[in-house]
Amino acid sequence: MLRAIAYGESHLIVTLLTPAGRVVALARGAKKPQSRLRASTQLLTRGLYSITQHSGMGTLGQAEVLETYRSLRESLELAAYAAYFCELAAAAAEDRPHGSVALYQQFSGTLHRLRAGQDIPQIVARVWETKVLRMVGASPNWQLCVRCGEPLSEVADYRSKAGGFLCAQCVVQADSNGRTPDFSLLVPTALAQVLTRFAETPWERLGEIRLKSENLNRLDQILRIQLTDYAGIVLRSRRFLDQLDELSKGVNTSAGEIDQRHDEAGSHQV
Ligand SMILES: [Zn+2]
Numbered sequence: 001m002l003r004a005i006a007y008g009e010s011h012l013i014v015t016l017l018t019p020a021g022r023v024v025a026l027a028r029g030a031k032k033p034q035s036r037l038r039a040s041t042q043l044l045t046r047g048l049y050s051i052t053q054h055s056g057m058g059t060l061g062q063a064e065v066l067e068t069y070r071s072l073r074e075s076l077e078l079a080a081y082a083a084y085f086c087e088l089a090a091a092a093a094e095d096r097p098h099g100s101v102a103l104y105q106q107f108s109g110t111l112h113r114l115r116a117g118q119d120i121p122q123i124v125a126r127v128w129e130t131k132v133l134r135m136v137g138a139s140p141n142w143q144l145c146v147r148c149g150e151p152l153s154e155v156a157d158y159r160s161k162a163g164g165f166l167c168a169q170c171v172v173q174a175d176s177n178g179r180t181p182d183f184s185l186l187v188p189t190a191l192a193q194v195l196t197r198f199a200e201t202p203w204e205r206l207g208e209i210r211l212k213s214e215n216l217n218r219l220d221q222i223l224r225i226q227l228t229d230y231a232g233i234v235l236r237s238r239r240f241l242d243q244l245d246e247l248s249k250g251v252n253t254s255a256g257e258i259d260q261r262h263d264e265a266g267s268h269q270v
Contacts, residue, residue: 021099109203138231140164
Protein backbone atom coordinates (compact mmCIF):
# COMPACT_ATOMS: atom_id res chain seq x y z
CA MET A 1 0.00 0.00 0.00
CA LEU A 2 1.65 3.17 -1.19
CA ARG A 3 -1.05 5.76 -0.84
CA ALA A 4 -4.61 6.27 0.41
CA ILE A 5 -6.66 9.34 -0.47
CA ALA A 6 -10.04 10.07 1.08
CA TYR A 7 -12.93 9.85 -1.37
CA GLY A 8 -16.17 11.14 0.02
CA GLU A 9 -16.87 10.61 3.68
CA SER A 10 -16.16 6.92 3.98
CA HIS A 11 -14.25 5.69 0.93
CA LEU A 12 -10.57 5.61 0.08
CA ILE A 13 -8.76 5.57 -3.22
CA VAL A 14 -5.74 3.39 -2.68
CA THR A 15 -2.57 2.96 -4.70
CA LEU A 16 -0.94 -0.45 -4.50
CA LEU A 17 2.43 -1.58 -5.75
CA THR A 18 2.33 -5.10 -7.20
CA PRO A 19 5.06 -7.09 -8.95
CA ALA A 20 3.27 -6.25 -12.22
CA GLY A 21 3.02 -2.52 -11.54
CA ARG A 22 0.97 0.15 -9.83
CA VAL A 23 -2.76 -0.40 -9.27
CA VAL A 24 -5.27 2.22 -8.18
CA ALA A 25 -8.54 0.99 -6.66
CA LEU A 26 -11.56 2.25 -4.78
CA ALA A 27 -11.91 0.84 -1.27
CA ARG A 28 -15.58 1.33 -0.41
CA GLY A 29 -16.27 2.23 3.18
CA ALA A 30 -12.62 1.69 4.19
CA LYS A 31 -12.57 4.83 6.33
CA LYS A 32 -15.30 3.48 8.60
CA PRO A 33 -13.94 2.17 11.91
CA GLN A 34 -15.72 -1.19 11.52
CA SER A 35 -14.70 -1.73 7.87
CA ARG A 36 -13.06 -5.08 7.10
CA LEU A 37 -10.78 -3.18 4.69
CA ARG A 38 -9.52 -0.80 7.33
CA ALA A 39 -6.37 -2.70 8.32
CA SER A 40 -5.37 -3.60 4.77
CA THR A 41 -5.63 -0.02 3.53
CA GLN A 42 -3.10 1.41 5.98
CA LEU A 43 0.07 2.81 4.45
CA LEU A 44 2.92 0.25 4.15
CA THR A 45 0.69 -2.79 4.62
CA ARG A 46 1.65 -5.72 2.45
CA GLY A 47 -1.11 -8.16 1.63
CA LEU A 48 -3.13 -10.13 -0.87
CA TYR A 49 -5.69 -7.86 -2.47
CA SER A 50 -8.63 -8.92 -4.56
CA ILE A 51 -9.67 -6.24 -7.05
CA THR A 52 -12.57 -6.30 -9.49
CA GLN A 53 -11.91 -4.25 -12.56
CA HIS A 54 -14.15 -3.76 -15.58
CA SER A 55 -13.24 -0.43 -17.08
CA GLY A 56 -11.56 2.43 -15.31
CA MET A 57 -10.70 2.17 -11.66
CA GLY A 58 -11.05 -1.19 -9.95
CA THR A 59 -12.83 -1.88 -6.69
CA LEU A 60 -11.10 -3.50 -3.78
CA GLY A 61 -13.15 -6.46 -2.58
CA GLN A 62 -11.22 -8.46 -0.03
CA ALA A 63 -7.76 -8.21 1.39
CA GLU A 64 -5.59 -10.33 3.59
CA VAL A 65 -2.87 -8.57 5.55
CA LEU A 66 0.52 -10.29 5.38
CA GLU A 67 2.79 -7.68 6.92
CA THR A 68 2.12 -4.36 8.62
CA TYR A 69 5.60 -2.87 9.21
CA ARG A 70 4.28 -1.71 12.55
CA SER A 71 7.66 -0.71 13.92
CA LEU A 72 8.05 1.77 11.09
CA ARG A 73 4.86 3.52 12.09
CA GLU A 74 5.80 3.82 15.74
CA SER A 75 8.67 6.25 15.23
CA LEU A 76 8.00 9.67 13.73
CA GLU A 77 11.32 9.65 11.88
CA LEU A 78 10.96 6.12 10.48
CA ALA A 79 7.34 6.75 9.50
CA ALA A 80 8.37 9.91 7.65
CA TYR A 81 11.11 8.07 5.79
CA ALA A 82 8.80 5.16 4.98
CA ALA A 83 6.19 7.59 3.63
CA TYR A 84 8.86 9.19 1.44
CA PHE A 85 9.96 5.77 0.16
CA CYS A 86 6.33 4.96 -0.70
CA GLU A 87 5.91 8.23 -2.55
CA LEU A 88 9.12 7.62 -4.46
CA ALA A 89 7.97 4.10 -5.41
CA ALA A 90 4.59 5.44 -6.55
CA ALA A 91 6.30 8.07 -8.71
CA ALA A 92 8.71 5.57 -10.26
CA ALA A 93 6.26 2.72 -10.91
CA GLU A 94 4.46 2.09 -14.17
CA ASP A 95 0.81 1.09 -14.18
CA ARG A 96 -0.02 -2.59 -14.20
CA PRO A 97 0.83 -4.67 -16.26
CA HIS A 98 3.79 -2.56 -17.39
CA GLY A 99 5.52 -2.47 -14.01
CA SER A 100 8.71 -4.17 -12.96
CA VAL A 101 9.29 -7.00 -10.53
CA ALA A 102 12.65 -5.41 -9.76
CA LEU A 103 11.03 -2.22 -8.51
CA TYR A 104 8.67 -4.23 -6.29
CA GLN A 105 11.51 -6.34 -4.88
CA GLN A 106 13.85 -3.41 -4.33
CA PHE A 107 11.08 -1.46 -2.61
CA SER A 108 10.41 -4.38 -0.24
CA GLY A 109 14.15 -4.57 0.40
CA THR A 110 14.21 -0.86 1.22
CA LEU A 111 11.46 -1.18 3.82
CA HIS A 112 13.13 -4.22 5.37
CA ARG A 113 16.42 -2.37 5.55
CA LEU A 114 14.79 0.66 7.17
CA ARG A 115 13.09 -1.60 9.70
CA ALA A 116 16.28 -3.54 10.46
CA GLY A 117 17.91 -0.30 11.64
CA GLN A 118 21.45 -1.30 10.75
CA ASP A 119 21.95 1.89 8.74
CA ILE A 120 20.72 5.37 9.57
CA PRO A 121 17.55 6.24 7.60
CA GLN A 122 19.40 8.90 5.59
CA ILE A 123 21.64 6.21 4.12
CA VAL A 124 18.72 3.93 3.27
CA ALA A 125 17.12 6.93 1.55
CA ARG A 126 20.20 7.67 -0.58
CA VAL A 127 20.46 4.02 -1.64
CA TRP A 128 16.75 3.89 -2.56
CA GLU A 129 17.01 7.13 -4.53
CA THR A 130 20.03 5.78 -6.42
CA LYS A 131 18.15 2.59 -7.26
CA VAL A 132 15.04 4.49 -8.35
CA LEU A 133 17.08 6.77 -10.61
CA ARG A 134 18.56 3.74 -12.30
CA MET A 135 15.18 2.03 -12.71
CA VAL A 136 13.56 5.10 -14.30
CA GLY A 137 16.52 5.62 -16.62
CA ALA A 138 17.70 8.88 -15.04
CA SER A 139 21.02 7.60 -13.79
CA PRO A 140 24.30 8.19 -15.59
CA ASN A 141 27.17 5.75 -15.43
CA TRP A 142 28.55 7.20 -12.20
CA GLN A 143 32.09 6.01 -12.86
CA LEU A 144 32.62 7.64 -16.25
CA CYS A 145 32.66 11.20 -17.51
CA VAL A 146 29.15 11.77 -18.91
CA ARG A 147 30.55 13.91 -21.77
CA CYS A 148 33.44 11.86 -23.16
CA GLY A 149 32.97 8.49 -21.45
CA GLU A 150 36.49 8.39 -20.05
CA PRO A 151 37.10 7.04 -16.54
CA LEU A 152 37.26 9.73 -13.86
CA SER A 153 40.50 10.69 -12.12
CA GLU A 154 40.82 10.95 -8.35
CA VAL A 155 38.39 13.81 -8.03
CA ALA A 156 35.09 13.88 -9.91
CA ASP A 157 33.22 17.08 -10.66
CA TYR A 158 29.43 16.71 -10.56
CA ARG A 159 27.72 19.18 -12.87
CA SER A 160 23.99 19.70 -12.73
CA LYS A 161 23.73 20.65 -16.41
CA ALA A 162 25.59 17.53 -17.48
CA GLY A 163 23.58 15.29 -15.15
CA GLY A 164 26.65 13.46 -13.92
CA PHE A 165 30.38 13.66 -13.33
CA LEU A 166 32.79 15.34 -15.72
CA CYS A 167 36.49 14.62 -16.16
CA ALA A 168 39.02 17.47 -15.79
CA GLN A 169 39.23 18.06 -19.54
CA CYS A 170 35.47 18.28 -20.06
CA VAL A 171 35.19 20.63 -17.05
CA VAL A 172 37.52 23.09 -18.81
CA GLN A 173 35.39 22.87 -21.96
CA ALA A 174 32.13 23.23 -20.08
CA ASP A 175 33.40 26.28 -18.22
CA SER A 176 34.60 28.01 -21.37
CA ASN A 177 31.27 27.39 -23.15
CA GLY A 178 29.00 28.05 -20.18
CA ARG A 179 26.96 31.21 -20.27
CA THR A 180 24.99 30.58 -17.10
CA PRO A 181 26.67 29.24 -13.99
CA ASP A 182 26.40 25.52 -13.42
CA PHE A 183 26.08 23.79 -10.04
CA SER A 184 29.43 22.11 -9.38
CA LEU A 185 30.39 19.72 -6.61
CA LEU A 186 33.81 18.12 -6.30
CA VAL A 187 33.75 14.63 -4.79
CA PRO A 188 36.33 11.89 -4.35
CA THR A 189 35.95 9.31 -7.11
CA ALA A 190 35.47 6.69 -4.42
CA LEU A 191 32.08 8.30 -3.78
CA ALA A 192 31.16 7.88 -7.44
CA GLN A 193 31.93 4.18 -7.02
CA VAL A 194 29.65 4.10 -3.99
CA LEU A 195 26.81 5.40 -6.17
CA THR A 196 27.39 2.60 -8.66
CA ARG A 197 27.27 0.05 -5.86
CA PHE A 198 24.09 1.56 -4.44
CA ALA A 199 22.46 1.38 -7.87
CA GLU A 200 23.56 -2.10 -8.88
CA THR A 201 23.95 -4.21 -5.74
CA PRO A 202 20.76 -5.80 -4.40
CA TRP A 203 19.92 -4.96 -0.78
CA GLU A 204 20.71 -8.43 0.49
CA ARG A 205 24.25 -8.17 -0.82
CA LEU A 206 24.93 -4.63 0.35
CA GLY A 207 26.94 -4.95 3.54
CA GLU A 208 27.03 -2.43 6.32
CA ILE A 209 27.20 1.06 4.84
CA ARG A 210 28.86 3.89 6.66
CA LEU A 211 29.60 7.27 5.19
CA LYS A 212 31.16 10.42 6.55
CA SER A 213 28.45 12.98 7.11
CA GLU A 214 30.04 15.32 4.52
CA ASN A 215 29.91 12.55 1.92
CA LEU A 216 26.33 11.74 2.84
CA ASN A 217 25.50 15.42 2.31
CA ARG A 218 27.23 15.37 -1.06
CA LEU A 219 25.20 12.36 -2.15
CA ASP A 220 22.05 14.11 -0.96
CA GLN A 221 22.80 17.17 -3.11
CA ILE A 222 23.65 15.13 -6.21
CA LEU A 223 20.69 12.75 -5.96
CA ARG A 224 18.26 15.58 -5.26
CA ILE A 225 19.25 17.29 -8.52
CA GLN A 226 19.12 14.04 -10.48
CA LEU A 227 15.65 13.23 -9.14
CA THR A 228 14.25 16.69 -9.81
CA ASP A 229 15.94 17.64 -13.08
CA TYR A 230 16.39 14.26 -14.75
CA ALA A 231 13.64 12.02 -13.36
CA GLY A 232 11.11 14.86 -12.91
CA ILE A 233 10.28 13.63 -9.40
CA VAL A 234 9.45 16.28 -6.79
CA LEU A 235 7.79 14.95 -3.65
CA ARG A 236 5.85 16.58 -0.85
CA SER A 237 7.03 14.07 1.74
CA ARG A 238 10.60 15.15 1.06
CA ARG A 239 9.97 18.62 2.44
CA PHE A 240 8.77 17.14 5.71
CA LEU A 241 11.89 14.96 5.88
CA ASP A 242 14.08 18.00 5.32
CA GLN A 243 12.43 19.74 8.26
CA LEU A 244 12.89 16.64 10.44
CA ASP A 245 16.55 16.34 9.45
CA GLU A 246 17.07 20.00 10.21
CA LEU A 247 15.73 19.41 13.72
CA SER A 248 17.91 16.40 14.40
CA LYS A 249 21.06 17.73 12.73
CA GLY A 250 24.16 16.92 14.66
CA VAL A 251 22.50 14.03 16.46
CA ASN A 252 22.14 11.49 13.71
CA THR A 253 25.25 12.12 11.67
CA SER A 254 27.62 9.25 11.49
CA ALA A 255 31.37 9.58 11.67
CA GLY A 256 33.99 7.36 10.16
CA GLU A 257 35.44 6.59 6.81
CA ILE A 258 33.46 5.29 3.87
CA ASP A 259 33.28 1.72 4.87
CA GLN A 260 31.46 -1.16 3.26
CA ARG A 261 32.25 -4.18 5.28
CA HIS A 262 30.65 -7.60 5.38
CA ASP A 263 30.05 -7.34 1.69
CA GLU A 264 29.09 -10.73 0.34
CA ALA A 265 30.16 -9.65 -3.11
CA GLY A 266 33.61 -9.72 -1.57
CA SER A 267 34.78 -6.39 -2.86
CA HIS A 268 36.71 -3.48 -1.56
CA GLN A 269 36.81 -1.11 1.31
CA VAL A 270 37.01 2.51 0.23
ZN1 LIG B 1 35.24 13.95 -20.15
